[in-house]
Amino acid sequence: MARLRIMSVSSFGGSFARLGPMRKPRFHGKLPGMTTSVTVLGLGYVGLPTAALLASRGLRVHGVDTSAAVRATLAAGRSHIAEADVEALLERALRAGLFTLHAEPPPADVFVIAVPTPLGPGHAPMLGHVLDAARALAPALRSGDLVLLESTSPIGTTARIAELLRGLRPELGEVHVAYGPERVLPGRILAELVENDRVAGGLTPEATRRAVAFYRLFVRGEVHATDAATAEMVKLSENAFRDVNIAFANELSLIAGRHELDVWRVIELANRHPRVNILKPGPGVGGHCIAVDPWFLAHGAPEAARLIPAARAVDAAKRAAVLEQASALCAAGERVICLGLAFKGDVDDLRESPALAIAAALAQRHPGLVVAVEPHLDAPPAGLEAPLLSLDAALELPGTLLVLTDHRVFARLPPAALAGRRIIDTRGIFRRPIVPHREENA
Ligand SMILES: NC(=O)c1ccc[n+]([C@@H]2O[C@H](COP(=O)([O-])OP(=O)(O)OC[C@H]3O[C@@H](n4cnc5c(N)ncnc54)[C@H](O)[C@@H]3O)[C@@H](O)[C@H]2O)c1
Structure with a gap:
């Protein structure tokens, strides 16, 4: 089995090093050890710092955004969000060849969806971006992959994504779908991505296990396992x-x-x-x-x-x-x-x-x-x-x-x-x- 090389934060350098050394990932069985690549859909306040952080851990990260302007800015090593240390981490990830930008999602072990979920008329949640992202990643999916929704979403959205993917790729064996809500505070996003406790809930116990193991690659806080609908309601x-x-x-x-x-x-x-x-x-x-x-x-x-x-x-x-x-x-x-x-x-x-x-x-x-x-x-x-x-x-x-x-x-x-x-x-x-x-x- 290929061993994942985990770079410590300090080995990646930069002022972000003040977060200190990382906890070594805890591997459960063979699955988390096989996470070598991640595709992040949506490179805004949540997706970009997450992508840059994952690259700083030595993972190959494919960043996907529907905005050509966002992709161009990031490809030039500039952050389009004003957030401490993100640009420095982005630059290093690009230089190390660990972060690439795409209009369409490339295959990866884990897909993270971090796209907007605005309110529509009558205060109804608009899930268009989330469902578009799921449709876009479907062709790149392989059996055994993990799809992780991070967008703040109404209860039942994770199950809806799984159903959509099953409909689009019925020939695939198991695809694991989970929800991992984000609770970062703008201005402290990188630090909170690492330090905050997280909740991770899959549609199946195996999806939960994989989601928890994924977060343990970079989260120093506790990662609490639950089911997808509970995790959705926790965030709300x-x-x-x-x-x-x-x-x-x-x-x-x-x-x-x-x-x-x-x-x-x-x-x-x-x-x-x-x-x-x-x-x-x-x-x-x-x-x-x-x-x-x-x-x-x-x-x-x-x-x-x-x-x-x-x-x-x-x-x-x-x-x-x-x-x-x-x-x-x-x-x-x-x-x-x-x-x-x-x-x-x-x-x-x-x-x-x-x-x-x-x-x-x-x-x-x-x-x-x-x-x-x-x-x-x-x-x-x-x-x-x-x-x-x-x-x-x-x-x-x-x-x-x-x-x-x-x-x-x-x-x-x-x-x-x-x-x-x-x-x-x-x-x-x-x-x-x-x-x-x-x-x-x-
Ligand atoms: N910003 C925060 O502090 C914060 C905290 C917790 C949770 N959240 C939640 O995280 C989600 C993302 O929020 P954000 O603040 O990062 O949004 P954002 O607007 O900063 O960024 C979203 C990015 O997604 C891109 N996008 C839209 N549709 C896409 C698609 N189909 N495929 C790929 N890219 C697409 C947009 O171009 C944009 O660059 C939302 O559900 C939000 O509620 C945000």
Whole structure:
């Protein structure tokens, strides 16, 4: 049997070496030892770092993307995603001849599907990219291969892929199909790919075994074996948990507003209870995961899902409340300076961003009275009809500060820069630290 040569991270070099030496893969029987090549379909935030990491372990990796522009950029050794260390790893993988780019999937021992799963009309999951990827890889499949879905998907998608493949390649013996959800945090993707615990679930015990063994090639966290449908629901539950709990904090902020109470103080004091941990309110949740994935759960069992759609409705209500509060000021002739457009602090990601949605709606209602500051952008994004100013230039102007994103550069503004301003601080970045209990009662 051919032995797989595993390069340690440090032997691959680069700043990524700080992740330290890798755990040696644990081989179970002959199968994982035979994994020498992987085809990764979809080279975005999940697929590209995964492909580069696999190549850094000495595996032959075929990267497949339907976008010719993405393939060309990557072939030139440049990363099209802003993610720490990925470009360095990509360059080395290309130089070592371990990473090649393709429009059509080449044969491999393992196929990883990491393509988008957006929401369609009526909050229905759109599985077109996933099914296209499965159709595209079918001609390259060989008996005994492992097909691993990583895209966030509704329960039952892995089984649907297996059925599709069986229909397209009925002559094949066994093909193992499994689900391995990804839970990386943008900005820390490479580190989290290695360090996070993972869940891997096959449609059969053998598919599960192979998926677990595959992840153990590069994951230092625990790899938890389960079945495919459970793994699908685990991923969706994680993001629905975040959404529901942030919605609770936002609902508290709306209630506190009615009573003219400081919700941040309320939450901080409630969290002094040993079994309470309320999350932070804000202008709403964003990003392509938390604002999207809960719908995948609700869509599959609409009659059973009551809290999840309610949380989504609270999110919409909180966005609307922030918009109305700022709009009332504009209606009285006040300029509003929107601080931040990204969906969360210190990232440039505008996807599903409540900050961008609120700023854009405000500017549309009150032309000429709204300006925006987003340090990660050079020009206003599509849909925002308002000038984009530097923070310094914006602070030269009179007007209310509407804090929509908790970028550190905003939180560090000196008190003098804020003096005499009206501030709507949806993120609580300017609030004073909690007053010790004794003083609170004084
Ligand atoms: N980005 C994250 O932090 C994150 C975290 C966890 C899970 N996920 C999930 O992972 C999946 C991928 O997300 P992403 O952020 O990497 O997406 P992305 O948009 O960054 O990249 C997807 C890539 O797939 C390509 N593509 C589309 N259809 C294809 C096809 N049929 N064959 C080959 N390539 C195709 C696109 O051109 C694109 O380059 C989604 O289901 C997402 O919800 C993402």
